[in-house]
Amino acid sequence: MNIQTALKKGKLKLRDNNILSAQLDSEILLSKAISKDKKFIILNLNKEIKKKDQRYFEFLISERAKSKPVAHIIKKKDFWNYEFVVNGDVLIPRPDTEVLVEQILELTKNKNKLKILDIGTGSGCILISILKEKKNFIGTGIDISNKSLKISKVNGDKLGVNNRLRLLKSNIDNFSTGKYDLIISNPPYIKKNDLKCLDKDINFEPKQALDGGFDGLSEMRKVISKSSKLIKRKGYLILEIGFDQKNKVKEILLSKGFYIKKIVKDLSNHDRCIVSMKI
Numbered sequence: 001m002n003i004q005t006a007l008k009k010g011k012l013k014l015r016d017n018n019i020l021s022a023q024l025d026s027e028i029l030l031s032k033a034i035s036k037d038k039k040f041i042i043l044n045l046n047k048e049i050k051k052k053d054q055r056y057f058e059f060l061i062s063e064r065a066k067s068k069p070v071a072h073i074i075k076k077k078d079f080w081n082y083e084f085v086v087n088g089d090v091l092i093p094r095p096d097t098e099v100l101v102e103q104i105l106e107l108t109k110n111k112n113k114l115k116i117l118d119i120g121t122g123s124g125c126i127l128i129s130i131l132k133e134k135k136n137f138i139g140t141g142i143d144i145s146n147k148s149l150k151i152s153k154v155n156g157d158k159l160g161v162n163n164r165l166r167l168l169k170s171n172i173d174n175f176s177t178g179k180y181d182l183i184i185s186n187p188p189y190i191k192k193n194d195l196k197c198l199d200k201d202i203n204f205e206p207k208q209a210l211d212g213g214f215d216g217l218s219e220m221r222k223v224i225s226k227s228s229k230l231i232k233r234k235g236y237l238i239l240e241i242g243f244d245q246k247n248k249v250k251e252i253l254l255s256k257g258f259y260i261k262k263i264v265k266d267l268s269n270h271d272r273c274i275v276s277m278k279i
């Protein structure tokens with residue numbers, strides 16, 4: 001079987017299983033199966049595939065057909081300028097979250113040696129991206145999940161920032177170490193009752209990373225309240241929020257002594273990020 005036929009077979013199987021990104025996913029999985037990049041695939045459509053690689057490709061397609069996310073199948077995800085290792089123990093980094101990185105880099109353009117705290121660091125995608133861009137910043141990432149800290153450690157090593165990255169297992173209630181110039185968090189913010197209505201793919205991700213309790217804001221409240229104690233005066237708190245949470249989160253921030261500097265929309269034009277400053 002040649003590359004073109006394999007791609008088509010893969011795409012049809014995914015489409016039959018209601019996978020919307022069938023074409024793209026088939027390409028990514030074939031590229032994994034034959035260990036070549038996308039450019040090679042496009043330029044070699046008539047090239048025959050080895051039997052062994054073909055069987056491996058069919059296996060990868062069958063995994064995706066069961067809605068397993070591509071990032072879990074290929075064990076990596078691109079975020080910002082970097083490639084992060086992921087597995088089922090961490091939230092898959094989302095393109096919308098890159099908005100936070102953009103804002104943080106803008107805010108810290110002329111700053112040096114800042115101390116950053118990332119609450120619920122997961123794969124470490126936000127914090128590690130910042131440490132990559134700002135060579136003299138120092139980061140602390142906390143998470144309640146030991147398994148996810150293993151992944152952020154792998155990413156810190158792989159991307160060469162571990163000498164400036166401290167990773168600690170803690171929930172936000174028990175954490176009270178240090179004072180920070182900048183605090184970041186993409187906390188779980190989905191309402192408990194909405195969890196079961198999400199795309200099938202999302203069932204493969206850790207509930208803990210998504211579940212924001214009854215009104216979606218129970219972790220957000222804790223993060224804001226604790227940040228108001230851990231942050232230096234005039235320090236920035238940058239939060240990711242759900243598309244309909246702007247007003248409620250603003251209210252919580254104001255009540256904890258933060259000034260709202262900016263609300264930023266994501267790629268689909270939803271309110272996604274609040275930049276605030278401790279006064």
Ligand code: GLN
Nearest residue numbers: 091121122186187188209
């Ligand atoms: N900070 C990580 C991310 O933004 C994990 C967030 C989470 O697990 N809620 O992807």
